[in-house]
Amino acid sequence: MVTKAYGAHVADRPLESIDIERRAPGPHDVQIEIAYCGVCHSDLHTVRSEWGGTLYPCVPGHEIVGHVSAVGGEVTKFKVGDTVGVGCMVDSCQHCASCADGEEQYCENGLVGTYNGATPDAPGHTLGGYSQRIVVSDKFVLKITHPEEQLAAAAPLLCAGITTWSPLRHWKAGPGKKVGIVGIGGLGHMGVKLAHALGAHVVAFTTSDSKRADAHALGADEVVVSRNAEEMQAHANSFDFILNTVAASHDLDAFTALLKRDGTMTLVGVPEHAHPSPNVAALIFKRRAIAGSLIGGIAETQEMLDFCAEKGIVSDIEMIRIQQIDEAYDRMQKSDVKYRFVIDNATLAA
Structure with a gap:
């Protein structure tokens, strides 16, 4: 089926309107009319081939919300008219140990991303939201x-929401735990909201004094300007868990020093250039850990969505027309958005 989309044919040109083919639904498929699609920094990195390996034409988008318009004959969980979402992956091998554990994001044979992943469908790689x-x-x-x-505001939960929820749950953020969230952007603002809703004492870290009021409004109990040595020192050896959402290369030691014995700092952003090597002694002498985390499995993502619906949690968004996407990318690079752009996909018909 011919479908209108927005994508790029090369890395150094603006996105443009293109026609793509979508397969007819197979027995286990769900066809979704997309209402909204969040804009993730990964979209920009991929479409501009900043990570390398981009397959063109590239149609990004993996924070998808819409309505079911057709289902395959063997689909029982969904029906036409249902409101549904699609996140960062659309397939995995389904038989490795990770898939068996419901951790498809760590599929040992490679997950299939919602865009730029290998698929038998034309053009040979997945095309996104x-x-x-x-x-x-x-x-x-x-x-x-x-x-x-x-x-529209629920769309970013499919990436920003689950990327922060999964480590918060894995490292048991909740009542009685002191949790730090580093960075108040698309990921970090969701981390603050979710950690607060889980009952943790939440400390937000920002490089900008101007974000104090915003961080408190999101649910932070305390706000620390990380460039202020005195403010940082006041929290030394006190955190159970720190979720670091900053993708830019930076000094990790400043934050590991804030962990208590057996504390963990988990990274969810991949920097363009490697972080400076951490001080190993700071880890050894307090049995501290630096870890990483990648989105979440399907069952865990559904758990997060249900929790957010029950608690009324959504992302803070700015709605855009698809024709504004390159402007949105430029603004996103400057952190000029509170806190996530979302595309009104009805504008694709314009």
Whole structure:
């Protein structure tokens, strides 16, 4: 089926309107008319081939919310009209140890990304949510129960939400735990909201004094300007867990020094240039850990979506027309958004 989309044919040109083909739904497929698609920094990195390996034409977008328009004959979990979402992956091998554990994001044979992943469908790689519709295996479709008026703001939960939720849950953020969130951007603002909703004492770290009020409004109990040595020192050896959402290369030692014995700092951003090597002694003498985390499995993503719907949690967004996407990319690079752009996919028809 011919579908209108927005994508790029080369790395150094603006995105443009293109026509793509979507397969007819197979027995286990769900066809979704996309209402909204969040804009992730990974979209920009991929479309401009900043990570290398981009396959063109590239149609980004992996924070997808829409409505089911067709289902395959063997699909039982979804029906036409259901409100659903699709996140960062649309397939995995389904038989390795990670997949068996419901941790498809760590598939040992390689997950299939929602865009730029290998697929038998033309053109040989997946094309994402900057499009009118998408066809996805029912195993990778998620139920959305937020009210209709919150659907646009729920879209970034499919990446920014689960990227922060998964480590918060894995390292047991909750009542009685002191949790730090480093960075108040698209990921960090969701980390603050979720850690607060889970009952942790939340400390937000920012390089900008001007973000204090915003961080408190998001749910932070305390706000620390990380460039202020005195403010940082006041929290030495006190954190159970720190979620570091900053993708830029920076000194990790300043934050590991804030962990208590057996504390962990988890990184969810991949820097363009490697972080300076951490001080190993600071880890050894307090049994501290630096860890990493990648999105979440399908079951965990559904858990997060249900929790957010129950608690009324969504992302703070700015809605854009698809024709504004390159402007949005430029603004996103300057952190000029609070805190996530979301595309109104109806504008693809314009």
